[in-house]
Amino acid sequence: MFIVFLTTISLCNHILKSIKKHEEKLCQVIKDKTLQLENINKNLKKTINKEVESSRKKDQIMYQQDRLASMGEMIQNIAHQWRQPLNSLIVLIQSFKTKFYNGKLDENFINTQTEDGLKIAKSMSETIENFRHFFQPNKLKSSFSIIESIEDSIKLIDFVLKQNNITIHRDYSEDFEFYGYKNAFTQVVLNILKNAQDAIIEQKIPQGHCYVILKKKYDKITIIIQDNAGGIKQKSLYKIFEPYFTTKHKSTGTGIGLYMTKEIIEKQMQGTISAHNMQWHIAGEEQSFYGASFIIELPCTTNKNF
Numbered sequence: 001m002f003i004v005f006l007t008t009i010s011l012c013n014h015i016l017k018s019i020k021k022h023e024e025k026l027c028q029v030i031k032d033k034t035l036q037l038e039n040i041n042k043n044l045k046k047t048i049n050k051e052v053e054s055s056r057k058k059d060q061i062m063y064q065q066d067r068l069a070s071m072g073e074m075i076q077n078i079a080h081q082w083r084q085p086l087n088s089l090i091v092l093i094q095s096f097k098t099k100f101y102n103g104k105l106d107e108n109f110i111n112t113q114t115e116d117g118l119k120i121a122k123s124m125s126e127t128i129e130n131f132r133h134f135f136q137p138n139k140l141k142s143s144f145s146i147i148e149s150i151e152d153s154i155k156l157i158d159f160v161l162k163q164n165n166i167t168i169h170r171d172y173s174e175d176f177e178f179y180g181y182k183n184a185f186t187q188v189v190l191n192i193l194k195n196a197q198d199a200i201i202e203q204k205i206p207q208g209h210c211y212v213i214l215k216k217k218y219d220k221i222t223i224i225i226q227d228n229a230g231g232i233k234q235k236s237l238y239k240i241f242e243p244y245f246t247t248k249h250k251s252t253g254t255g256i257g258l259y260m261t262k263e264i265i266e267k268q269m270q271g272t273i274s275a276h277n278m279q280w281h282i283a284g285e286e287q288s289f290y291g292a293s294f295i296i297e298l299p300c301t302t303n304k305n306f
Helices: 002-101 107-135 146-163 182-202 257-268
Strands: 142-145 166-172 177-180 208-217 220-227 272-281 288-299
Touching: 002 107, 142 146, 142 182, 146 166, 146 182, 146 208, 146 220, 166 182, 177 182, 182 208, 182 220, 182 257, 182 288, 208 288, 257 272
Parallel strands: 166 208
Antiparallel strands: 142 177, 208 220, 220 288, 272 288
């Protein structure tokens, strides 16, 4: 019995030592694995931060590209809008010389021509002012009128729209105030209107129509912009908001306008934007049109009748 007892005690000690040894090994393994996991998490966090920063920089670069593309187009628009008044000013200045040499330069003529010249200069100054506001960067958020922002967008391309026989129709149930970056929203509306303009010109539609609707639907501010350019091809409809995707010729399209439009609406304004092809008509009129319809929905944080 004594031998059995000693054997049992010895066996128990051996088992305990073995368990303790395995426990120490297991603890070391757990410690090593925990350390590895911590390192992986640190590296993963660094990788995620790096990718987020890279994505942010990419978006900033694309936004800048979009702004530069718009700037080039806007400068062309300024040139178009200034050409006629500049010609008028040249004729007006030449008329002074003609009248002087003919001896017909009187006070009434000087007053009339000066008044006309000032009107032309004022019109040119207003054109520059419209474009200047558009290019000013918004560093701080502020409350702005949705209708005012839409109208600012229309003013920037109004000359080109009229030149191509494109009419803008409006249906504003009421005005709304939104807290955000006004110029960014102006850029959004401008991008959509320019796409409509380009599509109408490309399709050689003799009488172009764009319909801008502003209304409140439930707790959302809804802006709908429609055209009669025949719609977007079905295979392109689901890709138009992707970066660098364009249905235009490479010489005229960059494929970042609608991508940045979506980025601004979703990331800066916490809204949604979608595109559909549909039949539509102007309120109170029977004639119907078919084309693309862009629907923007913004959170109705504050709505105020102006």
